[in-house]
Amino acid sequence: MSFLDQLNPQQREAVETTEGPVLILAGAGSGKTRVITYRIAHLIENLSVMPESILAMTFTNKAAAEMVERVNKLVGGFSIAKPVIATFHSFCVRMLRRDIEALRIPAAVPGVPPIGHTKSFVIYDETDQQQVVKSVMRRLGIDDKQNTPRSVLAHISWAKNHMLDPQEVYLQSADPNTERVAQIYAEYKKELAKANALDFDDLLLEAVRLLKAAPAVREYYNRRFQYVMIDEYQDTNRPQYELMRLLAGDRHNVCAVGDEDQSIYSWRGADIRNILEFEQDFPEAKIIRLEQNYRSTQNILQGASAVVANNLKRKGKNLWTSRQGGTKIGCYEAPDGENEALFAADYVAKYLREAVDQGENARAAVLYRTNSQSRLFEEAMRRYQLKYHVVGGFSFYERAEIKDMISYLKVIHNPDDSISLLRVINTPVRGIGKTSMETLERVALETGVSLWDAIEEAIKRQLLPQRALAALRSFRDLIEDGRAMLAGTYVERLEQSAARTRPERESKGPSPASEERQAVPQVEAPQSEAWRSEEDIAFDPTEDDNISFDFGTADDHTLDATVDEPTAKAGEGLRSTRTDDDSGFRTPGSAANTADILKFLIDRTGYIKLLEEEDTPEAYSRIENLRELVNAAMDSRDRGETLDQFLDHAALVSDADAYDERAQITLMTLHAAKGLEFPLVFLCGLEEGLFPHSRTFLHPDDIEEERRLCYVGMTRAMDILVLSRAVYRRRYGTDLPEASVPSRFLEEIPSQLVEQLGTPRRHAALSRAGAPSTGAQGRSAPHDGHYAYEDEDQSVSWAGRQKRRTPAATYSGKAYNSIENIAEFFASRGKKFSLPKLPIEEPKGKKGFRPGQKVRHPKYGEGTVYQREGDGEEAKITVQFPRFGLKKLVEKYAQLEQA
DNA sequence: CCCTGGTCCCAACTT
DNA sequence: GGGACCAGGG
Secondary structure: OHHHHHOOHHHHHHHHOOOOOEEEEEOOOOOHHHHHHHHHHHHHHHOOOOHHHEEEEEOOHHHHHHHHHHHHHHHHHHOOOOOEEEEHHHHHHHHHHHHHHHHOEOOOOOOOOOEOOOOOOEEEOHHHHHHHHHHHHHHHOOOOOOOOHHHHHHHHHHHHHOOOOHHHHHHHOOOHHHHHHHHHHHHHHHHHHHOOEEEHHHHHHHHHHHHHHOHHHHHHHHHHOOEEEEOOHHHOOHHHHHHHHHHHOOOOOEEEEEOHHHOOOHHHOOOOHHHHOHHHHOOOOEEEEEOEEOOOOHHHHHHHHHHHOOOOOOOOOOOEEOOOOOOOEEEEEEEEHHHHHHHHHHHHHHHHHHHHHOOOOOOEEEEEOOHHHHHHHHHHHHHOOOOEEEOOOOOHHHOHHHHHHHHHHHHHHOOOOHHHHHHHOOOOOOOOOHHHHHHHHHHHHHHOOOHHHHHHHHHHOOOOOHHHHHHHHHHHHHHHHHHHHHHOOHHHHHHOOOOOOOOOOOOOOOOHHHHHHHHOOOOOOOOOOOOOOOOOOOOOOOOOOOOOEEOOOOOOOOOOOEEOOOOOOOOOOOOOOOOOOOOOOOOOOOOOOHHHHHHHHHHHHOHHHHHHHHOOHHHHHHHHHHHHHHHHHHHHHHOOOOHHHHHHHHHHOOHHHOOOOOOOEEEEEOHHHOOOOEEEEEEOOOEOEEOOEHHHOOOHHHHHHHHHHHHHHHOOEEEEEEEEEEEEEEOOOOOOEEEOOEOHHHHOOOHHHEEEEOEEEEOOOOOOOOOOOOHHHHOOOHHHOOEEEEOOOOOOOHHHOOOOOOOOOEEEOOOOOOHHHHHHHHHHOOOOOOOOOOOOOOOOOOOOOOOOOEEEEOOOEEEEEEEEEOOHHHOEEEEEEOOOEEEEEEOOOOOOEEO
16 A cells, blocks of 8 residues: 555546546656556555456557566565566567467368468568568569659558558549559558568557457457556557557556657657547546656756647646756757767766766766767767667667578468568578579469469479579478477478478477476466466466467566467368377477577578688677577577567567666667656757758648657756757768758757857867868868867756866867877866777788789789778778779788788 | 679668 | 669679
């Protein structure tokens, strides 16, 4: 009971209103997560509600993980069962893995394939989707500038988020372009169906369709979930909204929490009407407003509120804080992007040092509008030897080598997955080239089968040259061996040396989970403290479905469910010779786990071996990544997960969740920062065209969303908020810098809340001034001269503490892209900073050829060094060969000798 | 027939 | 900085 006393009256009301629909309008920092988690705890602890009948859905894994942690803290280890706290997508996947076949129409007559997905569906990510769209467009002969695969896909996704099928898109289209999109969309759907694949949008759509179309399934979930909670309700789209309504059933025990000022996902179909019209959907709804902000200082809150007040489409609210005053909002105008990043690094470094000294919660975030901005900040942080963590951007699972291996697993899991098959059929190269693939695709198209089936067909009918056929056979055998491992028939397959027949499609081996359970002495009592997700909790004993199901818990960021293996109703399997091998010990005939299969694949494909032969630093880092993947697979195995669960995990969990606790600095996009808070927030790139982004200029509603995004970013800050912009910014790495216009959001902040950091001052030329500018250098960008920025005792007093004087820092506009500049910079800062150790590689031995030197190349003969770029072994050397002309060679690899 | 290297064009946010 | 595509070499 006591924990309720920690809440303010409004929060407490929100927590204690458990029956009937509730809408909680929770301003930024008003304790939204707190309310949800306390509400769950209240239901369990005080009202004795069964934990597993509570469902909370969030948007991100991060949010789900945090909620799980906080609920666990409140409820403690008393309960074995756990509430289901998951993202919309992962919840839907679990639902579909369990029940999607309820939507299936079986084959009526032989030869007519059944319709609908099976449980072993795969999830297509954006790259996969692009591939499908591309191939469809190629086939339909659509190749114009108006419809790029990218734009078509965006259109398809838009349609899906608004629950429009191809027919509807077609009928509503007013121009030939949209008609074409509708046609591509229709074909796209067919392709995914053929591949037994679902894209991200489908996960929601199919879950909704399932609940609508299958009454038994709907009843099951309605019986199971008595209380439904939705986080970030302002960002729900149509399918998510319908999902909520369907799950709410007749009971209407639904609690939605949101803030219209923080709606930042309209481009993903988020419909602000969902929050504005909640009362219409549930007339008996109770509305509760949380308006006390516990996070930010008054200055920050006022600044953010002033910005968002410029939006016309909002209800408006009175957010207040008891944290009077506070540090003013800092504003820094950098000459260019590099300087902006260095300033941020310097500022953050100073702050963290001081915060640590004071024993404060020392954490800082750098927030930006677009992922590509992260690069400069990463470099700056490294220069300062600061540990940082980048959220998002290139994910582990997006790396080529990882995607390759995942694709192999996907093909083994579901050979009809043509996109994954295309990716790996010649990776590593095994001699199946363009021509062979064209033949296979033709066969697949002609006979209406998947590529996988076409391989068999091509082999049978000898449609390709012997060499290509041999390559195809070796690929097919590899996949079939993998499938046999999965099914636990590998040994058997070896014994049948003439194993040419395909193993059954649908049947799965027993899940490793069951093996683990058997192998470990079983704790019979379901009331044991075995609370982790491995444990099976039979939820509803009255359940007549013979597939018992458990949503598991979402405690360890994985959000993966424990799914009982299907009671081996070996699909339409061709041969289901597998007997019950739940014997408990891993006999050679038993099903292999994901890690085993992965190791097998790496071994058989020679993937690592090939990388080793490459012998480049990059290759070794790839090998490291593959090892990491194997580790992940072993962890998955130890959790008792099956292959499909591992793949779901890979598809839905970004490495953003692998949060580095030691890093006090987090770099991420504004979108990714939603729901988080930091003592110091550095919000950068406040320039028209970047933030607000140029793509939003056309539509006033989009600008309003950018403004909300700015509001979200500003309200992440607890104590200190710094905004920055670059006067000149390079759009692409090498292009000329362009002058920028300050973001309109800067002007919307009342000036009395703002403090300028660093005063721009034209500095007498240090090196180049006066020198005649040459060529492109002659542009008017101040880049050509040096700019000095002096930090004239602008050192901020953190959170109102005593001011500390620091020596004036000099930021050179030319930036710290050379070691000399950095040394100079650090020297100007006094002893507090040590020079970052940047490895300078000395040319070794005979290497280090200079312009003018004569060299000999094994292939090109003698030549003269013309130019040298870079240093150390990585140096690129341009050599003039009398017979071959200019060649650019990497010193390390080219076997150059002195001539 | 396949592979590699060069060139062109692109780059918004996310499950 | 990087991926997609094309030309030319092996």
